[in-house]
Amino acid sequence: MLILHIANKNYSSWSLRPWVLLSELAIPFEERLTPFGGAPFQSFSPTGKVPCLVDGEVVVWESLAIAEYLAERHAGVWPADAAARAWARSAAAEMHAGFFALRNACPMSCGLRVRPHAFAPALEADLTRLDALWREGLARFGGPFLAGPAFTAADAFFAPVAFRIQTYGLPLGEAAAAYASRLLALPSMQRWQAAALAETWRDPAHEDETRQAGVLLEDRRAPAA
Numbered sequence: 001m002l003i004l005h006i007a008n009k010n011y012s013s014w015s016l017r018p019w020v021l022l023s024e025l026a027i028p029f030e031e032r033l034t035p036f037g038g039a040p041f042q043s044f045s046p047t048g049k050v051p052c053l054v055d056g057e058v059v060v061w062e063s064l065a066i067a068e069y070l071a072e073r074h075a076g077v078w079p080a081d082a083a084a085r086a087w088a089r090s091a092a093a094e095m096h097a098g099f100f101a102l103r104n105a106c107p108m109s110c111g112l113r114v115r116p117h118a119f120a121p122a123l124e125a126d127l128t129r130l131d132a133l134w135r136e137g138l139a140r141f142g143g144p145f146l147a148g149p150a151f152t153a154a155d156a157f158f159a160p161v162a163f164r165i166q167t168y169g170l171p172l173g174e175a176a177a178a179y180a181s182r183l184l185a186l187p188s189m190q191r192w193q194a195a196a197l198a199e200t201w202r203d204p205a206h207e208d209e210t211r212q213a214g215v216l217l218e219d220r221r222a223p224a225a
């Protein structure tokens, strides 16, 4: 049985990527959640970071490497059509290696609703690129997912962005906003969100990041332990 090490569902955007991919593709796995500030991640992950996938003797770290490891064993991780597959891989890699302003200015915290202090030019540029990328994929491959009719790793890599859009009320065009809503409505995303809201852990570093991002409008999480 595959073991997927993750951290707090409220905060851990990198953990969400392989988790939602495994869940949407119905690949059986065991989830092991270690909260930030708990046992050191070094005890199971070579980089001391999550996610980390363990398959018997094989350890795979880095979310993109985990997606590729799964793609070697399971159909559907990437689209079957070669052009769609190339596009999906490019989009996932772009997310993996970019969108720094969006990631820094709008840290994931599923249970919060925040009004951003400002939309810096770098954040505006990331949102413009995100909108164009999503519009292109949806138009070119016909939706409802980014690279066609089925959920693939490209969607998994943008799943945390859907939570960021929800938390910060980020403005997007109609097609991109509808796609974000579709991601949020997926059963696996609903399960992740429900578990995130039930968490009673609070990690000071992550709490600071969201405090710096804007004005807190609402905290829907269970009270802190």
Ligand SMILES: N[C@@H](CCC(=O)N[C@@H](CS)C(=O)NCC(=O)O)C(=O)O
Pocket: 007, 011, 012, 013, 014, 015, 041, 048, 049, 050, 051, 061, 062, 063, 064
């Ligand atoms: N590029 C890595 C990023 C992993 C990452 O930064 N994970 C965060 C949690 S969302 C982490 O483990 N942080 C712990 C730390 O930096 O000590 C991936 O794709 O898996």
